Amino acid sequence: MEPFSPEAPQSSTASSSGSPAVSNDSPRTATSTSTVGISATTDGRAQPAPPPSVPAACLACRGKHLKCDGLTPCTRCSSSNTECVYIASRRGYKGPRKTATAQNPHKRHASSSPPYAGPADSCPMLLGHTPVSIATPSVTGFNPAIVLPEQSPVSYANTPALSNVSVYRNPFAPAIDGNAMALATITAPPTQPPVATLAERCFDAFYHYFHGGHPFVLPKEYFLRQLKEGASPNLNVLVAAMRYIGSLYLDCGPSRATYLDEAIRLCYLPSTAKDGFLIQALLLIIVGLDGSCEQEKARELLADCERLAIEIDLNKREFATMHGHGNPVLEESWRRTWWDLYVCDGMVAGVHRVTNFLLFDISADVGLPCEEHQYLTGRIPPPSYMEDFDDQLFSGEDGEFSSxxxxxxxxxxxxxxxxxxxxxxxxxxxxxxxxxxxxxxxxxxxxxxxxxxxxxxxxxxxxxxxxxxxxxxxxxxxxxxxxxxxxxxxxxxxxxxxxxxxxxxxxxxxxxxxxxxxxxxxxxxxxxxxxxxxxxxxxxxxxxxxxxxxxxxxxxxxxxxxxxxxxxxxxxxxxxxxxxxxxxxxxxxxxxxxxxxxxxxxxxxxxxxxxxxxxxxxxxxxxxxxxxxxxxxxxxxxxxxxxxx
Incomplete structure (x- = not known):
């Protein structure tokens, strides 16, 4: 026996045409010739009419396994003051009836969807389930054959494929996670990330291996932002130099020489502007050449880089402010560029003992760099100056300066x-x-x-x-x-x-x-x-x-x-x-x-x-x-x- 069958077997009969029988109060009673209320016996005596046939029992009677008279509300629910709710029967369904129900407006055809009576938690078929809201744009790939028990048809009013989908479910079936079903239906299969090119790997190698030893180029996040915004045409020149430095740490074969030639060519193009980014590109190439036993070529570029730095006033305090565009990180990068050029000039002169540390004699009032973690995170404090460093012991302001x-x-x-x-x-x-x-x-x-x-x-x-x-x-x-x-x-x-x-x-x-x-x-x-x-x-x-x-x-x-x-x-x-x-x-x-x-x-x-x-x-x-x-x-x-x- 099926306790929650949409139609009780003992209360239904089939007509000769195969259509389900209807109750006496149905409009079909007046026109139907296949079903009568009184039948004659062989001895001619009139027999009492059989109990009326009820197409569907209400939920309360069905739950107690009792007969239901089909009224709205039924007699049992009226006497017990219980809410009387009907659901449609799908047994023997042959398609929609031709005549709409008129006498009982609360009943509906078996082919229609159940009426929405409010929030999902008030529906008897959805008791104990939390409604899940799914945004309409995310269900473009939804499978209409899958019924989500937590959803009301009203939620998909804009989706034509779901207009006739009922929300019935077996109460004894295991609970189904509607979120999991939706994600399994609409989530696209994972795709493999694109393989990085050699140029991209060299760029990443620059920041991974080299930047910490000579941290004057903008941190990676800020540099990519400047590159995306097209802050300066010379950023492409700097990228070429960074790519060459990164290639030193990778197995690049002949591409390494190609990157070097391209970086030097871009630096010396007549159309290349003389700015701080060009100084940074030249300084990177100088360090790379010096470490690759190209010391003579490195010294030539160093002389050009120093001359250009003095020409554009990189050694002046105002340069960072004038060319920083109100960006504290960029201003700090310009200060670091001058001082890293100063340090590299000294190290080249000290270890090789060929050059004479030219920048040592150049007057400079550039602000001093901040700590590395401040530079990398963009929290740049107001800069100190070399006179502050020299006078700290005698001024009484004995503080700690950056590394x-x-x-x-x-x-x-x-x-x-x-x-x-x-x-x-x-x-x-x-x-x-x-x-x-x-x-x-x-x-x-x-x-x-x-x-x-x-x-x-x-x-x-x-x-x-x-x-x-x-x-x-x-x-x-x-x-x-x-x-x-x-x-x-x-x-x-x-x-x-x-x-x-x-x-x-x-x-x-x-x-x-x-x-x-x-x-x-x-x-x-x-x-x-x-x-x-x-x-x-x-x-x-x-x-x-x-x-x-x-x-x-x-x-x-x-x-x-x-x-x-x-x-x-x-x-x-x-x-x-x-x-x-x-x-x-x-x-x-x-x-x-x-x-x-x-x-x-x-x-x-x-x-x-x-x-x-x-x-x-x-x-x-x-x-x-x-x-x-x-x-x-x-x-x-x-x-x-x-x-x-």
Whole structure:
């Protein structure tokens, strides 16, 4: 038995034509000849008429499995004061009836949709279900064969395909999530993202690897916004330079040379405007060429870039305001462009010792850069100036400046050292003055700037560069007056020409300064960050440190020889890692490794002589030989790995 069948079996009969029977109060009773209210028996006696046939029982009677008289409301519902509701029967449906119901306006044809009596939660067929609203534009792909139980037909009044869909459901059927059905019907299958082109990958590689070491170009989000708005035609020139830099970190094949040629061509087109974006493009190309052993070409472009920067007044305080268009991030980018050009000019002059740090003598009142996180997030504070930095100790406003500012200060100390005349004697007053500058720079650093980590324990690349510039300046200041014989390392000249240093009988103060700075540089290699995230100028600083270590290792007897070997291992490993991108690092790695092997062979030849081991215990002899063999096996293994690649 079906308790919720639309029509009770015992109360229905079928006519000869197959149409469902109707009740006595139907208009069809007057015209129908196939159904009568009284029948005759064989004995001629009149029999009482059978109970009237009811086409559909109300919900209340159906739920109690009781007969319903079909009235509206029915007798049982009237007596019990219960709401009387009918639903249409679909059993034996042959199509709509030809005559509309007139006597009972509350009844309806079986083919019509149920009347909407208000909100969905008031409908007996939707009890316990929360109505779900679906926006009309999102159902363009809706399947009309699927009935959503939570929806009323009124919700789809604008959708012709749903005008005749009923909302009936089996109350005993498992609940169906209408949201899931709608999403399954209208959600398009996921599509694969388009594959990035080589040019796009190079652009992304620029920001991923390079931008942190020279952060003067706009942050990526702001740059793309400027590019979309077409802020300057020279943005396309800058994009070409950024693409070339990014190609250095990827396997681009011949495209790398194509990107370089295109960037230089765009920079020197007669139609290219002379503005800050052109300065940025030239500076990127200069750094890339210098790290790729194209130093002569890099110096030519550097001279043009410096001349152009002074011509457009990039060194003036007003430039950022005039060309920033009210955008604080763009104004900060212009300030950083001048100061990064200043720092790069100093590093090129310091490590290669060919140029003379031209911008050191140029008057500039440009505002100082802010912290990196402020630049990247667009929260730019009002800028400070160099006079504020110089007078902080005496003005009583002893505050903390940005890491970029301490990087500028370190480069400025390097310039002051380069302006000193040749110092031939250890007691020269100029040496004391420069050493006072370097010592004061270290002593007055805030606590948060004394190492290369920021407050979040992440590498602070600006302070990292500031520290290695100071260490390199210390070596250049004291090494000529030290007592480390430099003749064994004269072949290491990839960054700078060899400078002869005479050996002495004992270590003096200059030697200690030199060795300490070289060890500090080697310690910087141990930072838990990828070496390729550093500027390529770190290559020449590591090479300078290696020259000091190898000069010391060439001595016959060293008390801390094992520690010295570890320093040499660190430096050679760092150069090998940097050589994956920078050709200059690959050249330096080959030279340093070659000199180390030569020193090892020289030391091994001396070890054959018995006089060499005078004063050594047997344990010291075995330890020294094993250590030398170990370091040389590592050198050979690195060489084999590089050749295999």
């Amino acid at each position: 970029f500012t301490y990087r500028i200060s370190a480069a400025r100390n390097l310039g002051r050292f380069m302006r000193m005349p040749n110092m031939m004697f250890p007691d020269n007053e100029g040496i004391a003055r420069v050493e006072a500058l370097l010592t004061n720079w270290r002593m007055h650093l805030p606590e948060s700037k004394r190492d290369d980590l920021n407050k979040s324990c992440q590498l602070d690349e600006m302070m990292f560069q500031a520290h290695f510039i100071t260490h390199a300046c210390t070596i250049m200041l004291h090494q000529p007056l030290s007592q480390l014989d430099s003749s064994p390392v004269q072949a290491v000249n990839s960054c700078a020409p060899h400078r002869p240093v005479q050996a002495g009988e004992s270590f003096n103060a200059h030697t200690r300064h030199t060795i300490t700075a070289a060890c500090e540089i080697s310690k910087m290699v141990t930072q838990a960050v990828p070496l390729l995230s550093h500027t390529h100028f770190f290559t020449c600083v590591v090479t300078l440190s290696s020259i000091v270590h190898l000069s010391k290792w060439a001595l016959y007897f060293i008390e801390d020889e094992e520690d010295l070997r570890q320093q040499i291992r660190l430096n050679i490993g760092a150069l090998n890692k940097l050589s994956k991108v920078w050709k200059a690092a690959n050249t330096a790695w080959g030279q340093v490794k070659g000199v180390a092997q030569e020193i090892y062979r020289e030391k091994k030849a001396h070890q054959i002589t018995p006089a060499f081991w005078v004063g050594f215990t047997q344990e010291q002899m075995i330890s020294s030989i094993n250590a030398d063999e170990g370091i040389m096996s590592e050198f050979n293994m690195l060489a084999q790995v590089t050749q295999a690649q």
